[in-house]
Amino acid sequence: MTIDMSQFFQVFFDEAEELLAEKEKLLLAVDISSPDPEDLNAIFRAAHSIKGGASTFGLTDMTEVTHILESLLDKIRKGEMALTGEHVDAFLIAKDILKMQLDGHRLGTPVDQDAVADVRMLLQSLSQDPVPASAPIxxxxxxxxxxxxxxxxxxxxxxxxxxxxxxxxxxxxxxxxxxxxxxxxxxxxxxxxxxxxxxxxxxxxxxxxxxxxxxxxxxxxxxxxxxxxxxxxxxxxxxxxxxxxxxxxxxxxxxxxxxxxxxxxxxxxxxxxxxxxxxxxxxxxKPAASQESSTIRVGIEKVDQLINLIGELVITQAMLEQRTQDLDPIANERLLSSVAHLTRNTRDLQEAVMSIRMMPMDYVFSRFPRMVRDLATKLGKKVEFVTYGASTELDKGLIERIVDPLTHLVRNSIDHGIEMPATRAQSGKNETGKLSLSAVHQGGNIVIEVSDDGGGLHREKILAKAKQNGLTVSDSMTDSEVWLLIFAPGFSTAETVTDVSGRGVGMDVVKRNITAMGGVVDIRSAKGYGTTITISLPLTLAILDGMSIKFGNEIYILPLGFVMESLQPTKADIKEISGKGRVVKVRDEYLPLVPLYEYFDIQPKYTDPSDGIVVIVEVDGKKAALFVDDLVGQQQVVVKNIESNYKKVPGISGATILGDGGVALILDVAAVLRTAR
Known part of the structure; x- marks a missing residue:
């Protein structure tokens, strides 16, 4: 019987990548002086499973490496050889080589055969007296x-x-x-x-x-x-x-x-x-067999297609609900009851399908222990890395986009934040610095924090560098305003340029990428005690709670996550600032007034703010008042990308279809406020 194995290749690639990630996680956590036998067995089983799969699919290059690796691991787990730091380093290098070989087979990327030969020789040398494959029984x-x-x-x-x-x-x-x-x-x-x-x-x-x-x-x-x-x-x-x-x-x-x-x-x-x-x-x-069979591996494109179909269903349901609003509730009681039932079921179905796209933050967090270990070793620092909330879930689309910003923040904390062991000892600190990464749900957002107990940000050095770069600063700026200066393009306080940092490229990209995801960044720092950078993101970009606003004959969607409150100001609350526009007084605080009809060049119903409504929004810790004609309502909207069918529109992040079949644009609040300022 001949079996076509090609259909199973992708499954092997996915499972091998998961096993390599698990192997790395176990190696980084193993106690070298007193390793847990169960951890050693788990590391051995990961290598054994990869070898078996590679052998099945004829990937002999991976089989050769895993065979030597497995033999050495087997000696260690049987107690024939003591585990050392040199072993762990070699196993991590072998993991990188196997990942390179795996990518070579899956993606066609080049494989450094010299590096492969080097790691095989390294593993053989550590095996001391390896058993040749042809050894008699x-x-x-x-x-x-x-x-x-x-x-x-x-x-x-x-x-x-x-x-x-x-x-x-x-x-x-x-x-x-x-x-x-x-x-x-x-x-x-x-x-x-x-x-x-x-x-x-x-x-x-x-x-x-x-x-x-x-x-x-x-x-x-x-x-x-x-x-x-x-x-x-x-x-x-x-x-x-x-x-x-x-x-x-x-x-x-x-x-x-x-x-x-x-x-x-x-x-x-x-x-x-x-x-x-x-x-x-x-x-x-191992879980029971019934539990193992309760999960299946599904391509993300299928999930996206399902989500798109559910989005269309939500729009259709909204249309039905709007069409029935003017019907006599007595004469059409059964119809209206059915529509209400459909609305509830559609909402439940939508939430269930959206949860399929949600992935645990461990998918992101698991990438950092190895990076922290290698970078700390390279810089001669001692760093303890801990994570909290790895099971907290975030939309897959955002998970993939948050990896690079977090990577830069973690590298910055190690390079600029945590001091050298001798410096920490002189300051009365533990020589080993602590770097933590946490994630937690807060309402409809996820809050991610990168925190270190290093030296903290240096206010005077940041201000001096900002002045040198031509930025408008003053000594009266609050600490929060000073900390945000590090996100300016080309900003760096590093005295020397290294391959780790110092070129001033990165933090501005971090801020821009997070803002593009509808998120905000905040920094808290105390000199000598450390720095915490907080990122707040919406749980998903596929659907959002929005407020329908109207100016002129147009309806726009304002993401509810930015909205603080709405009110109708009096004439006395509106002040004109010569050459700089108007402000509105809200509880003894003057906020810039942004007439949206001017921003989008639309003929409004009202030009006097006291006749219309102002919506107070907050972005990056700064507030503003958006002037609109009227508030239409609040609803969940399915986000549609307009760039793929049209082009990027300033001040617009997407579009949605309303219950009446009309299209409403979704405001990019951060972009609107940046332009208005």
Whole structure:
């Protein structure tokens, strides 16, 4: 039987990338002085799974690296070799090489073969005395440490007959099957291999492992139940084990070869004892089969298509609701009740589908431990990195766009924020600085914080640099206003330019990218105590709560997240500032007045603010009053991109379709206020 494996390649690529990320996470968290055996087993299983998948799909370059990596990991987890920092560094480098090879197969990107050869040599050197693939079975068995498994009980015995295979493949299969229980070899000719396996696993597990090397149709597997043995009993006889269908081990070897049999028995003992513990660990770690089958891998394009269809359904439902508003509620009670029921179901369906696009922030946070470790080492600093709220969810579209801004902020905290160990010690601080990354939901937004306990921002240095760059500043500026100067293009207080920072490129891009996502940035800092940068983002850009406003004959949507309040001012509250426009007084605070009809060049119903409505909005900590003719209502709107069909319109972030079928533009509040100022 020939199976077309190409359809499964993408699944392997996705799963391999997840396994590499998990492996890196475990390596960065492992306690080198006293590693948790379960962590070592998990790291080994990740490498083993990648090797198995790569072998299945014929990706020999990845198989070669993972084979050496797996051998070294196996020694460490069995206690034959102590884990060191050098090992962890080598494993992380190997992870990078495997990721490069994976991208090479998936994306066609170049693979540095010299780097691949270097990491293989590094892993081989750390293995001290690696076992060659062609090693005879006796040699393979003799490397297993002697352990006692007198109280290990196996429920099933399998006799596995395979077609003619090479000695190297025979040893490799024995090694893999040894993960399932106690394995021994019954043949002695190295051609048609016959193995005996005592295990608590299923026949399917055996087939899965053997299929990495062999066609499963060529396997012949027989099984028989084994009677339970009391703890501590001596090695059971054939009759006790139910081995009636196996020939005695002694009869399979000539007398002169029987000397190898005790070695084989020791291998059985060791593998059984160790793997029995591993199987117990797996049962704790793995969810039930019913849980595993409750999830499926779906392409994001399918989810986006589903969301678009739900958006159209929401628009259609809004149209129906608007059409029925003028109907007699008594004569059309059943129809109106059905429409109301449809509205509720549509809202529930919309929220359920939107939740599919939501991803945990751990998708972002998991990228940083390695970067923090490498950068801190490069700069000679000690940094403890912690995360909070990794399970907090955010729309996938925003998750992908927030990675780069957060990366820059984290690098800045390490480079500019956290001091050198000696400097921290002189200040009475712990030599190890603390860098934290947190995420939490607040209403309809997600608030992400990057915080460090470093030296904090230097007010005088920032002001001096701002003056040098020609920015308008004054000594009377508040700290909050001074901190925001670091987001100016080309701004940097670094005394020297390095490959980490110092060119003044980045923070302005961070601010611009976050603003483009409808978010705001805030900075809090205290000299000598550290800095916290807070980013507030809407949970999703696909749908938003909006306020319908009207000026002239046009209806626009104002994102509700920017709205503070709305009011009708009196004539006394409106003040004219010569050459700078008007302001409105709101509770002893004067706010700039922005007539939207002037911004969009529309003939309004009112030109006097006291006749219309002003909506108070806040962006980047600064408030303004938008002058409109009227407030129409509040509703959830489905955001449509107008740039793909038209072009970028200043002051507009998107569009939506109203219940009457008309199109309403969604205001880009931040852009409107920047232009108005």
């Amino acid at each position: 006796a040699s393979f068995n003799s490397r297993i440490p002697e352990l006692d498994h007198s109280d290990v009980v196996f429920k099933t015995a399998f006799k596995i007959e395979m077609p003619e295979v090479s000695e190297a493949d025979a040893v490799a299969i024995m090694s893999e099957l040894g993960l399932l229980g106690a394995i021994s070899r019954l043949d002695n000719n190295g051609k048609n291999v016959v193995l005996a396996l005592r295990t608590n696993e299923s026949k399917d597990d055996i087939i899965s492992i053997c299929s990495f090397i062999l066609n499963p149709d060529t396997l012949k597997i027989s099984e028989e139940q084994i009677a339970s043995l009391p703890a501590g009993k001596a090695e059971p006889t054939e009759d006790e084990l139910g081995y009636g269908f196996f020939e005695p081990l002694e009869s399979m070897f000539p007398p002169e070869e029987n000397k190898a049999a005790p070695v084989a028995e020791k291998m059985v003992d060791v593998v059984a004892a160790e793997k029995q513990v591993q199987q117990a660990e797996k049962k704790i770690e």
